[in-house]
Amino acid sequence: MHTIAYQKLTSDFYDRPDVLTIARELLGKIIVTSFNGELTAARIVETEAYAGITDKASHAYGGRRTARTEIMYREAGTAYVYLCYGIHQLFNIVTDKTDIPHAILIRGAEPITGIPVMLRRTGKKVADFTLTRGPGNVSKALGITLAHTGESLLGDDCYVASDGFVPAAGDIIATPRIGVDYAGADALLPYRFIIRNNKYVSGKVVKSA
DNA sequence: GGGCGGATTACCT
DNA sequence: GGTAATCCGCCCA
Numbered sequence: 001m002h003t004i005a006y007q008k009l010t011s012d013f014y015d016r017p018d019v020l021t022i023a024r025e026l027l028g029k030i031i032v033t034s035f036n037g038e039l040t041a042a043r044i045v046e047t048e049a050y051a052g053i054t055d056k057a058s059h060a061y062g063g064r065r066t067a068r069t070e071i072m073y074r075e076a077g078t079a080y081v082y083l084c085y086g087i088h089q090l091f092n093i094v095t096d097k098t099d100i101p102h103a104i105l106i107r108g109a110e111p112i113t114g115i116p117v118m119l120r121r122t123g124k125k126v127a128d129f130t131l132t133r134g135p136g137n138v139s140k141a142l143g144i145t146l147a148h149t150g151e152s153l154l155g156d157d158c159y160v161a162s163d164g165f166v167p168a169a170g171d172i173i174a175t176p177r178i179g180v181d182y183a184g185a186d187a188l189l190p191y192r193f194i195i196r197n198n199k200y201v202s203g204k205v206v207k208s209a
Numbered sequence: 210g211g212g213c214g215g216a217t218t219a220c221c222t
Numbered sequence: 223g224g225t226a227a228t229c230c231g232c233c234c235a
Contacts (some may be wrong), residue, residue: 210233210234211233211234211235212232212233212234212235213231213232213233213234214229214231214232215228215229215230216235217227218226218227219225219226219227220224220225220226220227221223221224221225221226222223222224222226
């Protein structure tokens with residue numbers, strides 16, 4: 001059990017127009033899952049924003065609506081989980097109002113609670129920095145699967161909370177997103193947000209700005 | 210109905 | 223650095 005009070009984020013947090021601001025503000029927040037009575041929690045250290053129908057990197061680019069992307073048009077605070085490379089389940093958070101398909105990919109987190117459960121879920125022997133680094137690993141450790149796509153993050157099974165911690169502005173770095181080369185010029189947009197020098201951030205180490 | 214490729218990861222040399 | 227794993231979604235026919 002944690003002793004710090006967690007304040008669950010409400011619809012007001014997710015239902016705002018600027019997905020970049022929300023992606024930045026998610027840094028330092030805590031993802032909590034409670035599946036089958038197993039509590040796990042991890043602090044977000046890396047996010048990526050996918051900005052609606054004009055973002056070539058987004059599944060919803062051009063206003064595309066399919067069975068999969070339909071989730072992105074749901075209300076703010078909905079989980080969007082999809083399968084990548086046939087193996088990895090990537091956890092996103094839908095933001096802003098219905099009909100504007102903004103989403104934020106959670107790419108890295110720092111384990112807080114339920115590390116033994118995370119180890120079992122991931123099949124890892126030791127809790128090193130690979131446990132929850134990278135979007136596939138985050139979902140795996142927290143037990144988030146395709147079955148959770150479309151679920152609300154305003155309930156009690158899976159949500160994001162604050163314990164009051166806010167990273168210093170100087171510790172937040174914006175960079176281009178990972179693995180979206182297919183998006184042309186949009187691949188260069190600084191839509192990825194990381195906490196500086198955190199070992200649970202994926203990819204190469206970014207130089208201090 | 211068929212073919213292609215991906216918002217990744219781990220393990221290989 | 224290179225690549226296998228692995229399969230659903232998406233697009234075209």
